[in-house]
Amino acid sequence: MNRVARRSFLGGSAALAASFACPFSQQEAVAKSPDWLFGWQNAASDHLSGQAERLFGTLPEALRGGTLWRNGPARHERAGVRYQHWFDGDGMIQAFRFLGDGSLRHEGRMIATQKYQREEEAGEFLYPAFGTSIEKAPVGSPDDLNSANISVLPFAGELLALWEAGSAHRINPQSLATEGVKTWRQDLLAAPFSAHPKVTPDGWLWNFGYGAPSANLLAVYGIDSQGVLRRFTALPMEPLGFVHDFAVTERHIVLIVPPFVIDESLRRPRTSFLAWHRWRPELGTRIVVLDKNDFSEKARLETEPFFFFHVVNARDSGSEVIVEICANPDAGLVTGALQHVMAGKWDTGASDDPRFARLRLNLNGRTDWQAGGTPLDFPSLAASEVGVQQSGFFAMTAGGVRGVPLYGAVARFSADGEPQSMHDYGESFLPEEHLFVPRAEASEPLDGWLIGTALDIRARRTVLSILDSRSLGDGPVARFALPYALPVGLHGKFAPA
Amino acid sequence: MLSVKTPIRWRRAGFVLVALGSALFLSATQAVPKVAPRVAWAGDLTVTFHGLKAEDGGTLRAALKNDSVAETYPDGATVQAIALAVTGETLEMVFPDLLSGTYAVSAFHDTNGDEELNTTIFGIPTEAYAFSNDARGIFGPPSFAAAAFVVGADDTSITINLP
Ligand SMILES: [Fe+2]
Numbered sequence: 001m002n003r004v005a006r007r008s009f010l011g012g013s014a015a016l017a018a019s020f021a022c023p024f025s026q027q028e029a030v031a032k033s034p035d036w037l038f039g040w041q042n043a044a045s046d047h048l049s050g051q052a053e054r055l056f057g058t059l060p061e062a063l064r065g066g067t068l069w070r071n072g073p074a075r076h077e078r079a080g081v082r083y084q085h086w087f088d089g090d091g092m093i094q095a096f097r098f099l100g101d102g103s104l105r106h107e108g109r110m111i112a113t114q115k116y117q118r119e120e121e122a123g124e125f126l127y128p129a130f131g132t133s134i135e136k137a138p139v140g141s142p143d144d145l146n147s148a149n150i151s152v153l154p155f156a157g158e159l160l161a162l163w164e165a166g167s168a169h170r171i172n173p174q175s176l177a178t179e180g181v182k183t184w185r186q187d188l189l190a191a192p193f194s195a196h197p198k199v200t201p202d203g204w205l206w207n208f209g210y211g212a213p214s215a216n217l218l219a220v221y222g223i224d225s226q227g228v229l230r231r232f233t234a235l236p237m238e239p240l241g242f243v244h245d246f247a248v249t250e251r252h253i254v255l256i257v258p259p260f261v262i263d264e265s266l267r268r269p270r271t272s273f274l275a276w277h278r279w280r281p282e283l284g285t286r287i288v289v290l291d292k293n294d295f296s297e298k299a300r301l302e303t304e305p306f307f308f309f310h311v312v313n314a315r316d317s318g319s320e321v322i323v324e325i326c327a328n329p330d331a332g333l334v335t336g337a338l339q340h341v342m343a344g345k346w347d348t349g350a351s352d353d354p355r356f357a358r359l360r361l362n363l364n365g366r367t368d369w370q371a372g373g374t375p376l377d378f379p380s381l382a383a384s385e386v387g388v389q390q391s392g393f394f395a396m397t398a399g400g401v402r403g404v405p406l407y408g409a410v411a412r413f414s415a416d417g418e419p420q421s422m423h424d425y426g427e428s429f430l431p432e433e434h435l436f437v438p439r440a441e442a443s444e445p446l447d448g449w450l451i452g453t454a455l456d457i458r459a460r461r462t463v464l465s466i467l468d469s470r471s472l473g474d475g476p477v478a479r480f481a482l483p484y485a486l487p488v489g490l491h492g493k494f495a496p497a
Numbered sequence: 498m499l500s501v502k503t504p505i506r507w508r509r510a511g512f513v514l515v516a517l518g519s520a521l522f523l524s525a526t527q528a529v530p531k532v533a534p535r536v537a538w539a540g541d542l543t544v545t546f547h548g549l550k551a552e553d554g555g556t557l558r559a560a561l562k563n564d565s566v567a568e569t570y571p572d573g574a575t576v577q578a579i580a581l582a583v584t585g586e587t588l589e590m591v592f593p594d595l596l597s598g599t600y601a602v603s604a605f606h607d608t609n610g611d612e613e614l615n616t617t618i619f620g621i622p623t624e625a626y627a628f629s630n631d632a633r634g635i636f637g638p639p640s641f642a643a644a645a646f647v648v649g650a651d652d653t654s655i656t657i658n659l660p
Contacts, residue, residue, distance in 0.1 A: 128635065138633025141621045190621045213636055214620040234618050267636075 036404055036430055037344045039455045039488040043074040043092050043108060047176075050483040052096075052104040052464065057478025059102040060449060060466065062440055065497025067173075068096040068451055068464070069152040070432075071161055072489025075110060076342065079124040085131025085274065085339045086488075090116045091149030093161055093176050094486065096453075096464055104464065104480040109176035111148040111161050111169055131274040131339055142166035142214070143181060143190040150195035151491035155205055156227030158182070162195040162491075164209065164244065184221065184229040192219050195491065196245040196310070200387050206248045206292070208255055212240040212262050213276065218255050218288070220295060233295040235288055239263070241277045247314035247323045248387045252298065253290040254314055254323055254361070258307045259283035260331040274339075279331050281305035289321060289363060303359060303367040307331040312356070312379040312417075313390045320360050324417065326377045326395070327357035337405075346405040353398075356417030373417045377407065378433040378491075382445040390415050391445045394436050394469070399424035404457070406488070410434040410450060412472055421472045429463075430455040430488065436469060437494050446470075449477075451494055455485060462486040540652035542592040544602055548659040549583050550625070556580045558612065559604035561592050562641075570641035571603050571628075580607070595653075601644035602629040604657060625659045633660075 073089025076082060083089055091111045098104055110116060115127050118137065126137035127145040139145055143166040151162040152171075160168040160182055167181035167190055183189055192209025199205050203225030211217035216238035222231030239261035247254040263278040284302040291298055312324040337348040356373030376395040385391065392414050399408025401424070410431060411422035425431045434452030442448060450467040462485050465476035546557060558580045566573025577592045583606060605614040605626040615623045629646055632639035646655055 135635050138639075139635045140633065142619075187617060189617055189623060191617060191619055211619045215618065217619060219619075 033344050034346070034403070036455065036457050038460060038485055039405075039430055040076060040086065040342055041487060042077055043110070043487055044484050046110045048106070048108040048484060048486075050106050052106055052480035052482050054103070055463070055479040055481050057466070057476065059098055059104065059478055059480075063098050063437065063449065063451070063466070063496070064100050064102065066098045066437075067495050068094075068098070068435070068453075068492055069154060069159065069495060070094040070096070070453065070489050070492035071111075071148070071150060071152045072487060072491075073147070073149045074108070074487040074489075075116070076487070078119060081125050081134070082342065083125075083129055083132045084342055085129070085272075086341055087149070087338065088129035088132050088147070089149060089487070090119075090147045091161055091163070092487070092489075093152060093159075093171050094489065094492070095173075095176060106482050107176055108486060111171070112178035113146050113148050113169060114143065115145050115147060128273060131272050133270050133272045133275070135269065141190045142192065146181075148178075149490070152493055153197060153205075154493060154495040155197075155199070156223075156225065158227065162193065162197070164194040164242070165192050165212075166190050168193050184223070185232065188219075188229075188232070193221070194244070194246070197221075198246075198248045198386055199383065200248060200250075201384055206253060208243075208246045208253070210240055210243045212242065213267070213273065216240045218243075218257075220253060220255070220290060222292070222295070231295050233290070235290075235297070237286065237288070239280075239283075242273075244309045245311045247311045248292070249314045249316045249321055250387050251292055251316050252314075252321050253292055253295075254321060255288040255290070256308070256311070256323070256325070256359075257286040257288075258331070259285060259305045260307055260334075274335065277331070277335075279307075281330070287359075287361060287367070289361060299361070299363040299365070301361055301365060301367050303361075304369040304371070305330075306357065306369070306371060307333070308357075309334075309354065310377055310379055312393055312395070313381055313385065314387065315389050317389075319364075320362050323359040323361070325357045325359060326354035326379060327371050328352060328354050329371070341405050346403065356413070358417075374413070374419055376411070376413065376417070380434060380436040380450070382436060382438055382448075384438075385445055392420070394434060394446075394450055396431065396434065397422065399426070401425075401427040404430050406430060406432070410452060410467070410472065412446070412469065423467055423472045423475055425454055428456065428458045430457060432489055433491055434467070435492060435494050437496070453486070453489070455488060456481065460485050539595050539597040539648050539650055542595055542600070542648055543652065543654040544590045544592070544604075544629075545654070545656045546588045546590070546604065546627075546659060547586065547656065548625075549586055549588055549606060551583060551585050553583065553606065553608045555583055555606060555608035555610060557583050557588055557590075557604055558607050559590055559602055561595075561600055561602050563596075563601075564599040564641065564645065567599075567641035567645075570601060570644070571638045576600070580612075595648050597648055597650055599645050599647055600629075601641050601646070602655070602657065603627075603638070603644070604659075606659065627657050627659045629655055629657055631658050 074092030075090040146166040148161040159173045170179040197207035205223040207221045209219040217234040241261040287301040289299040307328040314323040333352040353375040357371035360368040378396040396407035409424040431454040438448035628644040632643040
């Protein structure tokens with residue numbers, strides 16, 4: 001059994017707390033190309049297929065027959081032009097198929113958006129990207145530049161590749177071929193459909209979308225378990241910029257708009273969508289609470305300025321709504337490190353770290369904001385606890401290693417965001433999002449597995465690890481290695497057999 | 498061939514391309530000098546449109562503007578507006594008796610007859626539209642300069658392809 005080099009931090013709480021103290025890597029400039037930069041290259045081919053090598057452990061029976069779907073930017077360069085931001089590249093749908101015999105097969109295919117097809121044909125980038133200005137082709141609709149590169153959602157018999165400023169794309173789960181855009185209703189052509197929809201325990205799917213830059217509107221969707229759009233509204237919100245996630249509770253939908261908004265005076269030729277944004281803390285963070293039953297507006301509130309990518313969870317609590325968030329003090333992460341990583345620099349400082357934060361909303365107008373908890377991001381919950389009080393959750397967090405982008409470790413957190421156990425991947429891995437999958441006969445909601453990919457920096461290939469959620473500190477129970485490296489991705493979903 | 502009072506007003510707000518109805522027409526045309534000193538009369542402008550979807554029926558509505566509204570294009574005063582029924586893949590329009598100068602044409606296929614370029618609530622056009630020089634904008638309509646062409650002392654002909 002070849003246990004790949006790794007370190008675990010369990011043991012004393014002081015040691016554990018210390019290891020959480022400095023989430024991102026050091027700030028020293030990197031003179032030469034770092035050894036991890038191959039994680040931000042193009043996928044080795046447009047259609048990858050390979051049998052994974054089992055490095056150690058056994059694929060748990062309960063996971064066999066399931067598929068881990070993932071998505072992320074995988075085409076960063078064309079004709080000598082390299083995108084300037086991690087979020088620019090075209091999406092690649094990834095299927096990690098857990099086969100009945102305990103083996104693992106991977107397949108990845110570039111998502112054939114209209115943008116991707118036209119740029120393939122032209123042999124060069126034509127369209128503006130999130131953080132790179134390219135103006136070689138007209139744009140009449142957000143779907144003209146839709147890169148379908150953020151996440152993936154198996155729902156109501158369909159597999160959707162998710163972006164956030166335009167349509168989701170329908171993917172054939174067998175061939176991974178792109179079948180076209182998903183239009184939920186005829187009048188919602190190219191409407192924004194974000195990458196963090198929530199499936200509540202009743203089987204409904206909830207989502208939002210931001211209309212910027214074409215319209216200062218927030219779209220809100222309520223879709224039943226059969227995939228039929230039952231409720232829709234578009235709420236005015238001005239000014240508006242990109243917003244990545246939102247929250248649901250048993251009774252409410254909570255839209256959270258950080259003061260990182262488009263400034264019309266910055267909308268000039270040869271500037272990117274991201275460059276049109278300005279951090280305007282004087283606006284505060286604006287919040288709209290909707291009634292889930294009829295999408296009526298229950299409250300518009302304002303709280304401290306903060307920036308965030310991801311919501312952990314939310315719940316109703318008496319007359320309050322409580323939202324827990326991986327929150328940054330400002331937008332420096334998206335305008336800084338997540339851009340510079342494309343140039344081989346990982347230069348975040350402590351102020352860039354998303355940290356556990358709790359927002360209490362009294363619908364009569366009072367808000368309370370407590371930020372500055374443990375650094376963490378890419379949260380993963382038990383599906384049964386979405387919108388209600390969670391018993392805890394999992395997320396990526398800092399490990400002990402410096403100099404490698406993103407997060408070095410995966411941890412289990414208490415309901416209050418306190419770290420309880422973790423697995424540190426160590427210096428030769430760059431772990432990606434880890435997803436919680438419950439055991440069928442679970443003794444408690446967080447009893448199950450964590451499934452996550454990582455870039456093996458030394459072996460220059462992608463590995464998939466399975467950890468037991470009850471003993472993260474013992475390290476993975478099984479690990480598989482692909483015959484190639486995948487570009488570092490964003491989000492995924494596990495679909496059981 | 499007669500012009501119909503259907504000017505087009507495009508709002509530069511992201512993808513939003515909004516055409517307003519005839520209510521604006523009178524005030525808009527009044528802003529255009531009927532007789533401009535030191536400007537010679539030219540002939541007619543013939544615009545040939547291609548790529549129309551005849552099966553959609555409806556009307557092709559076009560607006561001609563000059564460089565007096567270059568800064569606000571495609572807002573600003575309309576010199577002439579024409580609407581013609583779509584009956585085939587091609588359609589020819591004549592804007593008669595123009596002063597020589599620099600102009601731009603915008604047009605959209607009004608399939609439902611409401612005299613507006615329809616959009617989704619997010620401002621995405623749901624009817625075909627085009628500009629002279631086949632100019633297209635990025636996150637909105639093209640600039641006047643991108644759609645501009647010169648009408649000289651004689652008759653002028655241009656071609657516009659609907660996408
Ligand atoms: Fe995300």
